Amino acid sequence: MMPKEFTPIIRLLLVDDEVEFTSIMVKRLGRRNIVATTANNGDQALLLLDKNTYDVAVLDLKMEGMDGLEVLKMFKLKAPDLPVIMLTGHGSQLAAEEGFAHGAFDYLSKPYDIEGLTQIIRKAVFGGREQHE
C-alpha cells in the first residue's frame, strides 16, 4: 500500500449502476487519497462531467440504460484527455478491446484487487511507471 501522506489527491468519477458497489468504493478509494464522485447511470455521469473536472474516470461496461461503451464515446467527445478505466463483470477481452478501440486507458475485470485499481488509476493520472503485480 502506498503511503497516504505522499500521494496527491486524485479526482475520480466512478460510474456504475450498483449503488452498493459505488458507495463502498468511495470509502475505500477515499482512504487512498482518491476522491470519487459516483454516478449510477450514463446521463448522471455526463451531467457531472459537464459541471466538474476529473483527473480520471472508472466506467462499468455493463449498465442499465446507457451502455458503458456509449458513455465512453460521449466522455471522449466531451473530455478527450480524460483517461477512462473500464470495468467489466466478465473476463471478455473482446469487450475490453472494443473499449481500447474507443480510447479507454485500460480495463479491469470484477472482482478486482483495490491495490491493482489504485495503481492503474495513478498510472492513468501521472503516467507513472509503477508496475502492477
Add this chain to the structure above:
Amino acid sequence: MGNNPPDRLEYYASLKRNIFIAVVIVSMIPLIVFGSITRYEFHTSYAEKVRAHLSIMVKKHAQNIDTFLKERQANIVSLASSYPYEQLADNAFLAQQLTRFQKTYGPVITDLGIINEKGEQISYAGPFQLKDANYAESEWLKQAMASDVYTSDVFMGLRRLPHFIVAVRSLKNGTPWLLRATIDFMAFNELVQNIHIGKTGFAFIINKKIEMQTDSTRSVEKNLFRDAELFHPDKTGTDIMNEPLFQTRTSDSGKEIIYVARLLKNGEWALVFQQDHLDAYSELYRAREVSLLTLVLGGIAIVLMAAWVSRHTTIKIAKADQEKEIMNRQVIQSGHLASIGMLAAGIAHEINNPVAIMVEEAGWIEDLLEDEDFKESENLNEFKRALGQIRKQGIRCRNITHKMLNFSRHSDHRVQLFNLNELIREITNLSSQHAKYSNVTIELNLTEPLSSIKASQTEMEQVIFNLLNNAIDAIDKKEGGKVRIHTWQDDSMIHFEVQDTGSGISEANLKRIFDPFFSTKPTGQGTGLGLSICYGIVQKMNGQIVVESTLEKGSRFEISLPAAESPEETETKTTKTTGSMTS
C-alpha cells in the same frame, strides 16, 4: 462405433430382406419372361419343323412305295397284254420272261404263274415247286378274278413264307385267266426298312385289318391303331391320301409315341412311321434342359448377387446411419455446450458484481483494521485471516466465472503465429509457485527449433495451463512427484506432452474426462470444465488429444497440432495482462 440397438438391427434385417427381394424380383422377371418366350418360340418352331420333316419324309416314301407297286402292276399288265395265253402257259417262256424281269428290275419279282379260272396253276416260273398248285380255295383268287388288276395283302400262302402278289386278269374266249407275280418280300421290305430316324424312328406298312404288311424288328404299338381313324379319312377330315396324318398317342406302357401315316394302294394300306416322342423331340428336350440349366444357374447367380448386394448396401447404409448419428450427437452435444456456455456467461455476469461488492466490503474492513483503534484488538489476526479468506474465495469465484466465460468462447479467438515452447516456458513460470507448494518438480524437455503454431494464443494458454494444473493436482502433496513437459516435431505435426507421476485415472473416469462438468477433484476445487475446454480448443485447431493413464503410476496427455507453414514468422504478441491480482 457404437452398437446398433435391437430395433435398428431389425430394421437393417428387413431392409436387407427387402433389397434382396427387390433385386431378385427385378432380375428374375426378365430372365423368366425372356426364357419362357424363347422356350415357347423354340418349342413351337421346332415341333413344327419335326412335324413337317416327318410328314414330308412319310409322304415321299409313301409315294415311292405307291410308284413301286404301280410299276410292278404295269410290268405284269404289259406282260399279260403283250403275249397270248398259249405262249404264257409255256413254262419255258414264262421262265424266260422272269429272267428278263429280274435282269431289268433286280430280284423284285420272285416268280410268275398263269392260273386258269378254276384256280389251277397252268405254268410256273420261280424257285418254288408250285407247278401244279391249286388256288381254288384261296381268298385272293376270288378277289383277283373280280378285278382287272389286283394286289394282295401279305400272306403266307402255300409256300409258308410271307409274300404278296400282283395279279392281272385277262380273258381268253370269254374265260378269265390270271397272270400272277409274287413280289419279293425282302425287296419290298427294304423300301420301308431303310427308313430310320433317331433311335426309335422306324416305318412299317399295315392293312385295313391292322395287319403288318412289312417285317419289323421293332415293336409296333399296334393297339394304337385299334380305333384308328387312319382308314376312315372322313373321321379326321384330312386327306390322308395326300397329306400324312400326324398324331401323338400314349401307349399302354405310358410312353408317348408319335406316328405319321399316309395311305397307300388306294387306301388299302398305310405307311406308318412310328417314333418315341422323346426321341423325335430329343433336341427339343435337350434344348429345354439347357435352357432350364441356364435358368437355374442364372437364378442362383441372381440370388447370390442379390444376397451380396443387399448385404453390402445394408452395411453401407448402417455405416452411413451410424456416422450420421454420431454427427447428430456431436451437433446436439455442441448445442448443449453452447447453451451451457450461454447460461454460464449469464451467471458469470450476474455473479461477479455481488462478489465484487463482497470483496470490496471485506477490503473495507481490512482498511479499517489498519487504523490505530484496532491495533490492540485481541482477535486482530483472526479478523485479518477471515477477511483474507473472504477475498481469496472471491477470487476463486472470479476464476470460476472466468472459466465459465471462456467455456462459452468469449475469449480471444484471434488466430496468430506463436512459438509453443515460449508459451510453455511462460506458463510453467506462472505455475512454479503452485508446483513448489505441491512438492512437484517440473521438467522441461523442449525441442528446439520448433515450428510455429497458428492458433489463438489465449486458447493455447488455457490448454497448457489446464494440463499443467491437472498434472500438478494429480500428485500427492506429501509424496511429491514430477511433471514432464516434452515437445517435439515430426513432419507437419507438433507434439506436446504432459506426463505426471500422479494418481492416474481409472478406466471408467478416463472415458468421461472430456465431458463438461466432470471432475474428480473434491467439490469446490474443480469446475469440471478444464479438459472439456481443452478438448474443444484442440479440436478447433485440427489437432488431436490423446490420454493414457495407469492408476497409481500417472497420466500422459499428448496433444498433436498441425505446424504453421512459416515457422520463422513467429509474431510475438503482447497481451495486456492488466487486472492481475495479488495473491
